[in-house]
Structures are given as structure tokens and as C-alpha cells.
Amino acid sequence: MTNLFKKILFATSASPACDDAARVAFAMAKGTRADLLIFNDFATPTRAYSQFFADLKTGEDVVLTDEYKDKVDTAVREYYASDLEGCATCRIETTVGFPHREILRIARDEQVDLIVMGGSTQEELEAAKVKKDFPGSTILRVAKAAKAPVLVVNHPTPNALEGIVTILFATDLSPYCDRAFAFARDMAKAAGASIHILHAGQADATVEDALKKKYLDKAEGVPTTASIAEGNAATAIVAKANALNAGLVVMAHHASHFDTEEEWHDAVLHQVMVEAPCPVASASKYGA
Numbered sequence: 389m390t391n392l393f394k395k396i397l398f399a400t401s402a403s404p405a406c407d408d409a410a411r412v413a414f415a416m417a418k419g420t421r422a423d424l425l426i427f428n429d430f431a432t433p434t435r436a437y438s439q440f441f442a443d444l445k446t447g448e449d450v451v452l453t454d455e456y457k458d459k460v461d462t463a464v465r466e467y468y469a470s471d472l473e474g475c476a477t478c479r480i481e482t483t484v485g486f487p488h489r490e491i492l493r494i495a496r497d498e499q500v501d502l503i504v505m506g507g508s509t510q511e512e513l514e515a516a517k518v519k520k521d522f523p524g525s526t527i528l529r530v531a532k533a534a535k536a537p538v539l540v541v542n543h544p545t546p547n548a549l550e551g552i553v554t555i556l557f558a559t560d561l562s563p564y565c566d567r568a569f570a571f572a573r574d575m576a577k578a579a580g581a582s583i584h585i586l587h588a589g590q591a592d593a594t595v596e597d598a599l600k601k602k603y604l605d606k607a608e609g610v611p612t613t614a615s616i617a618e619g620n621a622a623t624a625i626v627a628k629a630n631a632l633n634a635g636l637v638v639m640a641h642h643a644s645h646f647d648t649e650e651e652w653h654d655a656v657l658h659q660v661m662v663e664a665p666c667p668v669a670s671a672s673k674y675g676a
Contacts (some may be wrong), residue, residue: 391633392578395423397500397536399491401444402428402467406506409541412549412667413504414471417478420548422501424478428469431459433458439485442654452484459512488529499538507542507662513545516602528658531641531670537571539669540661550665552579556661558586558625561598564640564672570604571671572638573610579633586628588621622659629664637664 399414400406417424431441431450440449440543450456458473460482465472472476483490495503505527507626557572569585576583585603587595599614629637641657661668 390421391481391577392574393420393422393501393533395425395498395500396504397425397427397491397495397498397503398504399427399429399487399530400506401448401463403445408544409539410468410540412539414468414475414478414503414543416502416549418452418475421477421644424475425494425498425500426464426478427491428464428480428482429485429487429490430482432486433484446666453531457482458529486534487526488523491530492533493528495530495536498598499582502635503530503534503536503538504542505530505540507540512615517629528641529659531657532672535673537669537674539667540660541667543665543667545667546610546648549575549636551581552576554583554632554634555579556586556625556629556632556634557579557583557603558588558601558621558628558637558638559603559641560589560621561587561595561602563654566602567674567676568638568669568671569606571669571674572625572636573606575610575636575638576610577608579635582613583607584628584632584634585612585624587614588619588624589616590618622656624665625656625660625667626663629666634666636666637668639668639670641670 390420393416396413398410400410412556413424416422431443431452434442434449439451441452443450445533461480464480464482527540555572555576556565557569570584585599589595595616604612604614625637637660639657639660657670
């Protein structure tokens with residue numbers, strides 16, 4: 389994957405929830421000499437024009453001072469001290485604000501090629517209440533709006549994705565999935581992997597023809613197969629990922645809006661990123 393990513397953004401809470409994602413991000417940066425920006429949004433505003441911010445780790449209201457920010461910078465640097473050794477292309481930036489907005493802002497400003505994120509520990513699920521937010525919503529909001537692919541790593545992943553044999557590409561045949569397939573194809577080329585295409589829905593000749601025209605005929609030499617699974621999409625994707633021992637799941641996230649926590653948890657991407665046995669990438673705007 390030497391030439392695939394030039395600049396990687398690792399959005400982290402500097403907590404155990406992001407340890408697996410950190411190993412992937414640092415390994416990719418060291419192995420490819422890509423620039424790696426370690427980004428930590430540590431507090432959100434409590435109310436407009438207030439000097440108080442809610443610390444996302446402790447939930448406590450704090451006054452943002454240069455001393456407090458320096459303390460956070462030091463804590464992040466110490467947390468990743470061993471990973472930072474020998475990483476000449478790595479740098480750390482911390483800020484305050486609503487996490488998804490700040491991640492999207494810095495991804496845009498820095499023109500990153502990939503965003504790497506971790507999951508949520510139980511403590512961070514509790515911290516979501518501080519933000520009056522839904523667990524997992526930051527990842528979904530970033531995945532929906534980011535131009536760069538978003539890689540969510542919830543499990544130990546060896547070799548910075550270099551050892552991938554099979555990539556599972558899940559599609560609903562929407563235009564967003566066309567861009568996600570291009571990402572899956574580029575990843576497969578870089579890793580020397582094959583792609584299995586899964587459409588979760590009713591099988592008929594129209595769907596089979598669409599899978600062939602949109603993907604199989606555009607594989608560009610990557611070994612590619614396809615199947616159709618009826619039933620719940622998230623369940624089918626996770627089951628297929630397990631059956632194939634997939635090293636990566638690629639899909640597109642393009643839901644327009646969620647009003648309730650139940651709707652957040654019903655989102656297919658959210659279910660897959662929680663339950664899949666491997667990293668999950670959302671690439672709705674890849675190459676846009």
C-alpha cells in the first residue's frame with residue numbers, strides 16, 4: 389500500500405478503545421512513510437460563548453486555558469510514546485469542539501487520504517451522554533460527510549492491512565457504492581487481495597445483471613466473485629465476513645438523517661462496524 393495513502397488522519401480519544409486503530413495507523417505510516425496526524429478532540433462547548441467546556445473523558449466542566457491544553461497534549465504524547473518512536477512523519481494536534489465537526493474540518497484542511505478511527509469503550513459510551521449524543525454517531529457522521537475513506541478498527545489487525553487475502557464489498561447498488569467499489573478495488577490491488585461482492589436483497593436477473601455491469605466487469609484484473617443474500621443487510625454482511633475470514637469490509641454510508649438513538653443503532657454501517665470480525669471502511673466519496 390506504499391502509494392495508496394500519502395496522508396493519514398488518526399482521530400483518537402487516546403484511550404483503549406482506539407488501541408487497535410492506533411496499531412494500524414502507526415504501522416501504515418511507518419511502513420509507507422505516509423504523513424500521520426494524530427488528532428484528539430478532548431472537550432466540547434457546554435453552551436454558546438461560555439468559557440466552560442465538557443471534558444470528553446471525565447465529563448467534568450473545565451475552563452480551557454493554555455495550561456490545560458498543554459496538559460492534554462502531554463497526555464496524548466505519553467499515551468502513544470512507544471508508537472511515536474521512529475515515526476518521523478507523525479505529529480499530534482489537539483483541539484476542542486464537537487468531534488465530528490472537528491474531524492471533518494481537519495480532514496478537509498489537511499487534505500488527508502484516509503481517516504482511521506476506533507470504536508467505543510463502555511466509558512466512552514457513558515461519555516456520549518455528556519455530549520448529548522448517541523454512541524457511534526461521531527463515526528457515522530464523519531463517514532457520511534468525509535471525502536476521504538473512513539477506516540474503523542475495532543479488533544486486533546495484523547500487518548497494517550498488508551496481510552489481507554479477501555475484501556468483502558457490500559453494496560445496495562447505489563451510486564455511492566460505485567465509489568466504494570473503486571476504493572475496494574484499489575485496496576485489493578495494493579494488498580494483492582481478492583474481492584467478494586455481496587448484495588443483501590432479493591435475487592433476480594436484474595440484480596445479477598447490475599452486479600456484473602457495475603462491478604464484475606470493472607474489476608481491472610482483481611479476482612472478484614459475487615453473491616446475493618436475502619434478509620437483514622447487516623446480519624448478512626457480518627455472516628459473510630466471518631465465512632470468508634475477510635480482512636476488510638468496504639461499504640458506503642449515505643443515510644440522510646437520524647433523529648433517535650434507535651435509528652442510529654439500526655444504521656447498517658453502525659451494526660457492521662460493531663459486529664464485524666475485521667476493520668470496516670466507508671468510502672462513499674472516494675475519488676470525488
